[in-house]
Amino acid sequence: MVTIQETELKEGILEAIEKAKTLSKLVLVSEIQEINQIDPLTFFIAGHEAFFGERFFWKDPPDETFIIGMGICNQIQSDQAADRFFHVENEWKQLIDDAIVMNRYKTNAVGPLMFGGFSFDPLKEKSKLWDKFSDSQFHIPTFMYSEIEGKAYLTTNVICTQNDGESLIEKLNTERQALFTALHDIQTKEIHQLKEEIEISPDEWKENVHSIVKELKQGSQLEKVVLARETRLYFDKPVQVEMVLAQLLEFQKESFIFAFESNGDCFIGASPERLIKKSSESLVTTCLAGSIARGKTEKEDKMLGEELLNDPKNQIEHQFVVQMIKEAMEEVCEEVILPEKTHLLKMRDIQHLHTPVIGKANEDTSLLLLVDRLHPTPALGGMPKQAAVEKIRKVEKLDRGFYGAPLGWLDYQGNGEFAVSIRSGLIQKDEASIFAGCGVVKDSNPESEYIETKIKFRPMLTALGGINK
Numbered sequence: 001m002v003t004i005q006e007t008e009l010k011e012g013i014l015e016a017i018e019k020a021k022t023l024s025k026l027v028l029v030s031e032i033q034e035i036n037q038i039d040p041l042t043f044f045i046a047g048h049e050a051f052f053g054e055r056f057f058w059k060d061p062p063d064e065t066f067i068i069g070m071g072i073c074n075q076i077q078s079d080q081a082a083d084r085f086f087h088v089e090n091e092w093k094q095l096i097d098d099a100i101v102m103n104r105y106k107t108n109a110v111g112p113l114m115f116g117g118f119s120f121d122p123l124k125e126k127s128k129l130w131d132k133f134s135d136s137q138f139h140i141p142t143f144m145y146s147e148i149e150g151k152a153y154l155t156t157n158v159i160c161t162q163n164d165g166e167s168l169i170e171k172l173n174t175e176r177q178a179l180f181t182a183l184h185d186i187q188t189k190e191i192h193q194l195k196e197e198i199e200i201s202p203d204e205w206k207e208n209v210h211s212i213v214k215e216l217k218q219g220s221q222l223e224k225v226v227l228a229r230e231t232r233l234y235f236d237k238p239v240q241v242e243m244v245l246a247q248l249l250e251f252q253k254e255s256f257i258f259a260f261e262s263n264g265d266c267f268i269g270a271s272p273e274r275l276i277k278k279s280s281e282s283l284v285t286t287c288l289a290g291s292i293a294r295g296k297t298e299k300e301d302k303m304l305g306e307e308l309l310n311d312p313k314n315q316i317e318h319q320f321v322v323q324m325i326k327e328a329m330e331e332v333c334e335e336v337i338l339p340e341k342t343h344l345l346k347m348r349d350i351q352h353l354h355t356p357v358i359g360k361a362n363e364d365t366s367l368l369l370l371v372d373r374l375h376p377t378p379a380l381g382g383m384p385k386q387a388a389v390e391k392i393r394k395v396e397k398l399d400r401g402f403y404g405a406p407l408g409w410l411d412y413q414g415n416g417e418f419a420v421s422i423r424s425g426l427i428q429k430d431e432a433s434i435f436a437g438c439g440v441v442k443d444s445n446p447e448s449e450y451i452e453t454k455i456k457f458r459p460m461l462t463a464l465g466g467i468n469k
């Protein structure tokens with residue numbers, strides 16, 4: 001049980017109400033305390049009754065950072081396409097500029113933090129699929145459990161207005177107590193079963209790959225276009241997000257694992273791809289493109305890895321990403337370091353060509369500025385960026401929504417991390433959509449690319465119960 005330091009939070013709230021009166025605006029109060037570790041998934045499950053639809057879950061690949069949010073204390077959302085990254089950053093700054101933060105810890109990812117992301121392309125014609133999400137959507141949680149390098153913290157955030165009074169403190173305390181009581185009363189529920197799996201227009205997708213290959217060969221300005229597709233799944237009862245998360249945590253340990261609930265739907269996945277991480281001035285990003293299956297034996301797996309490393313088509317696909325990310329990083333960094341040789345990154349179902357890139361950011365470089373500069377990398381868009389995005393907008397049947405786009409967190413000190421939200425799906429009660437795409441270059445073959453997307457569906461399909469483990 002956490003001991004709640006009521007007095008500190010109370011003082012903060014009373015101060016914030018006064019400040020709200022003086023400034024005639026909302027004031028955010030944030031209290032942070034170190035607590036005993038709680039299993040992150042258990043904390044997420046504990047919010048099922050009281051905070052369903054208002055939760056998020058985040059884990060990074062080395063298991064250094066777990067962030068679980070409950071309740072929406074405030075949100076930043078918009079469907080505005082122009083300058084959307086700048087717009088979100090501005091709103092965030094305005095909120096935290098006047099915030100009262102009671103933080104004695106020198107740790108990232110505690111205190112005021114917003115979690116969320118952006119759609120892949122705000123100019124794509126909208127379908128019903130993503131009507132529960134805005135093009136830019138971030139939640140500032142009421143309660144947040146952060147586990148950072150083995151230490152655990154609880155943040156409590158509250159927005160105060162000039163009309164609030166002491167009853168706000170009582171309400172918050174009751175909610176917080178209920179959440180911690182629920183930790184000891186986790187009930188197992190009957191698991192959903194997959195009834196039907198429908199690939200959306202696979203032949204049309206292959207036709208699209210074929211046409212793009214033809215265009216690339218004819219010497220258009222385009223050099224690479226990533227094409228994605230969808231599989232729709234039907235279940236016998238509502239999908240239990242918690243069970244899917246448990247599966248992802250068990251089988252996709254090398255990935256970012258995320259869940260983001262919004263208005264009853266849940267965007268969830270296990271992505272191996274980091275877009276950008278910022279901790280003070282230190283930056284880390286990843287070039288990830290070029291894929292092959294895992295082998296059934298160690299020997300076969302090694303052989304496949306070697307084949308991938310030496311395959312010209314996959315190397316070209318990968319090098320477009322390296323080229324673009326290197327350029328982007330050089331614009332905003334004092335120094336950029338990347339290995340000379342491409343590495344392999346192996347997950348349970350797939351292996352990729354991988355080039356990690358690190359840099360030291362110039363002083364005025366913000367995380368969202370970097371997200372803006374990098375999204376979409378040629379691992380999800382293509383080369384050149386603008387022409388590829390326009391091509392995808394025109395020919396792709398899928399409304400990508402949040403798939404393939406930046407998803408992650410930003411704290412009040414400017415630190416944070418965004419993944420590229422691939423190997424993901426959208427859960428909608430007793431239905432779900434899962435997404436997968438492929439980098440199409442001159443030497444692509446529609447059938448092989450199709451098989452590659454089949455492999456990329458596997459992490460989500462397994463987690464949803466569609467493939468026996």
Ligand SMILES: C=C(O[C@H]1C=CC=C(C(=O)O)[C@@H]1O)C(=O)O
Nearest residue numbers: 289290291379422436437438439
């Ligand atoms: C677009 C996806 O993967 C990207 C990331 C790694 C490898 C890729 C590839 O080899 O095509 C893709 O560029 C996806 O998983 O949906």
Ligand SMILES: [Mg+2]
Nearest residue numbers: 290291438439
């Ligand atoms: Mg590929």
